[in-house]
Amino acid sequence: MKKRARQDRVTRQAQILETAARIFCDKGFEGASMGDISAALGITKAGIYHHIRSKEDLLYAIMSYGMDLFERKVLRRVMGISDPLERLRATLKGHILVVTRDRPKEITVILHESSVLKGRYREKIDARKRRYVRFLERTFRDLVRSGVARRVDPTVAAFAMLGMVNWIYQWYRPAGRLSGAELADAFADVFLKGILKSPAAG
Amino acid sequence: MKKRARQDRVTRQAQILETAARIFCDKGFEGASMGDISAALGITKAGIYHHIRSKEDLLYAIMSYGMDLFERKVLRRVMGISDPLERLRATLKGHILVVTRDRPKEITVILHESSVLKGRYREKIDARKRRYVRFLERTFRDLVRSGVARRVDPTVAAFAMLGMVNWIYQWYRPAGRLSGAELADAFADVFLKGILKSPAAG
Amino acid sequence: MKKRARQDRVTRQAQILETAARIFCDKGFEGASMGDISAALGITKAGIYHHIRSKEDLLYAIMSYGMDLFERKVLRRVMGISDPLERLRATLKGHILVVTRDRPKEITVILHESSVLKGRYREKIDARKRRYVRFLERTFRDLVRSGVARRVDPTVAAFAMLGMVNWIYQWYRPAGRLSGAELADAFADVFLKGILKSPAAG
C-alpha cells in the first residue's frame, strides 16, 4: 500500500513534468501559465504546488530530465566507441533519431527556453550542454589527427553539426516525406561528404 | 516644418522598432513588457501607442523589418547570380556575415519568436521564410543538375544549411576567436566539402 | 500504556501551543502560516489538525494559556494581600518579573494579537483582561481611601501602570543593562514616587 502511494506520487510527478513540457513546448515558458498546466492535468493550480516548488523549478526539472534522456539515449551509447568516425556517425544518427522519432518535448524545451533559466539552474544545464560540445570537439580532433578528416576547426565543425541537428525541431514534421532514419542518413551524408562532387571545386 | 515633423515621426517609429527589437531579443516577446520598452525609450507606455497598434503589431513590424533587411542585404544581391555554385557560396557567406557582423536583433527575433505570431502576420512571415527555403532548394537542384554537386536531396541540403546558419545566434560571440568572415569561410568549407578527406571513407 | 498515550497527547498539545506561540510571536498571527508551525514541529499540517480545530482556536488556546499563566503566577498570589500598598507593589513587581524573566510568548501574543480574535473567544479574553483592570482600579481606590495614595483617578492610574508594564515586551532585552528584578524595582519606584523631588514642583 505504501509502495502504491509512492508509485502514485512518482506517476503524478512524471505526469506533471510531461504535461508541462508539452505546454511549454507549444506556448513557450512565458506564454504558458500554471493554469494551462493544471487544467491540462485536471487538477487545481494549488494542487500542482504539492509536487513542484515553482514554475522555474518545473522548467529546470523538465530540462534536466531532457538532458538525462539525451545522455542516456545518445551520449552514453557512443562515448565508448573508439573509432572516431564510427563515434561521430553514431552520435549524429543517434541525436537525429532522438529528435525526429521520440521527439521528446523536453529537448525542444531545452533548445528553445534555455535563456529563461537563471542562476545555478542555468549553469547546470549549460555545463551539460558544454560537455556535449567538448565531446564533439574531441571527436573532430581525433578524426583530423587520425587523418580521416580534413583539417577542419573542431569547434566550427561541432557547431555546424549542432546547428543542423538542433534546428530540426523547427521544421521537421514526422508526417512529411522523410522518416527520421532517412533524415539521419541524409544529414550524415551531407555533413560528412559535403555538397560538392569534387573537392577541387571548392 | 512639416517635413521635420514627418522626419521626427519616422525617427520615433524607427527608434521604437529598434528598442523593442533589442528588448524582445533580451527577454523574449512574452518576457518583455511594454513598460520595459517605454522605459528604455524614455517615454510613457501610452506614448508608444501613438506609433503602434499593439504589442503583436510591434513584433510583426520588427520581423517584417528584419525580413526586409535580410532580403535587401542578402537575397536581392545573390538571386541574380547565374552560376549556382557562386550563388550558393555568396548566399552562405552573405547570410553568415549578416548574422555575425551586423547582428540585427530583428533577425534574432525572427528566429526565436516566430511561433508567437498568429493569423495573417504569421502567414506573411512564414511565406517570406518559405521563399528563401525554395530559393535554396532551387540552387541545390541547379547544382546537382549541373553536375557540380553530388546527388543530395535539395530540401535536406537547404535545411542542413539553414540549421548551421540560423543556430549561429545561439553560440557565436563577436568577441571570440573567429571573425564573422572567418566563420563564413569555415562554414562554407565544411558545408561544401564535408568533414571527410576521402569520399570513399563515407 | 493508556497513561503513556494520554501523556504523549498532552505533550503534543503542549508542544503545538508552545511552538505556535513562538511563531505567532515572531511573525504575528496573520503573518504566520500553519505550514510554519507544522515545519517547526516536524509534523505535517494535517497532523496538527488532530490536536486543534482551527488556527483561530489555536490562537485562543495560546491566549487562554497565557492568561492562566499570568493569573497563576501573578494575580492569584497577590489578590489576597490585604494591605493595598503591599498588594500594588507585589502586583507591579510580579507582573514585571513574569514578562522580563519568564518572557512567556503567550503573553506577548495576548498583548499583540488580541484584536484578531472575534466573537466569543474575544469576549472571553477581554473579560479576563477587564478583571485584571478592575482589580487594579480597586487597589488604587483602596490606596486613596486609606490615605496612602494621592487623589488619583483609579482608572487613570490602572492604565498608566498597565501601559508601562505591557509596553516592556516592545523594548526590553534580557541581555541588556537591567535585570528583570532591577527593572521591576525601578519601575515601582518611578510609578509610586513619581519623577519629581518635591510634590510642590508639579
Place this chain on the structure above:
Amino acid sequence: MKKRARQDRVTRQAQILETAARIFCDKGFEGASMGDISAALGITKAGIYHHIRSKEDLLYAIMSYGMDLFERKVLRRVMGISDPLERLRATLKGHILVVTRDRPKEITVILHESSVLKGRYREKIDARKRRYVRFLERTFRDLVRSGVARRVDPTVAAFAMLGMVNWIYQWYRPAGRLSGAELADAFADVFLKGILKSPAAG
C-alpha cells in the same frame, strides 16, 4: 491645468495613504488586503499601483508620514524649551493630546506594525524612534542634574513614560469619561508626582 493635475495626484496619494492607514489600523498590515484598500478608495487594485510601488512601501510611507506628523506636532515644538521640567511637561501633554485628539491612524500603525517592516525601511523608522527616546533620556538627565527630579534612571524613566503613552491607543476611547486634555493632565500628574502621598512610604 498642469497644476491641477499635480494637485490631483497629490490628493490621490494622500487619499491612498489615509485610507490604507485606516485599514491597516483596523485589520493589521497582514490582515488587510490591497483589495480592501482599493475597494475603500473606489478604484481597482491595479489603479493603486500607479501611486505606490508595493504594499510594504505603502506601509513605510504611512509610518514615515506618521513620524513627520509626530515630529512636527510634538517634537519640534518642545525641543527648544530650555527648562527641562517645562520641556518634559510639554512633551508628555503634546504626545498624549496628539494620540487622543487627532488620533492619527498613522501613529497607531507605527506602534502596532513596526515589526513587519524589514531592511532599510525598518532601520529608518527605528532611527527616528530612537531619536525620540534619546531626547527623553536627555530631558530626564537634565531634570536630575538640575535637582528637580529624583535620582531616576533616565532610560527607565523614558520607557516608563513611553509605555504609558504608547499604550493609550489600546484602551482610550474619545467617547469615554475623559477628554484628551484631562487624560494628559492626569497622566502628567501621576507620572511626575507618583501615586503615593509621601515619598517616605515608598
Place this chain on the structure above:
DNA sequence: CATGAATGAGTATTCATTCAT
C-alpha cells in the same frame, strides 16, 4: 496519530491597453 494529496478562495502584483486632457 499521522500522512500525502488535494482544493477553493485568496494573496500581491503585472499586463496590455484605453482615454481624457
Place this chain on the structure above:
DNA sequence: TATGAATGAATACTCATTCAT
C-alpha cells in the same frame, strides 16, 4: 504627440482546511 490615471484580466503563488488511507 504625449501624458497620468485607470482598468479588467491575468500572473505565480499561498492559505487554512479536508479527507482517504
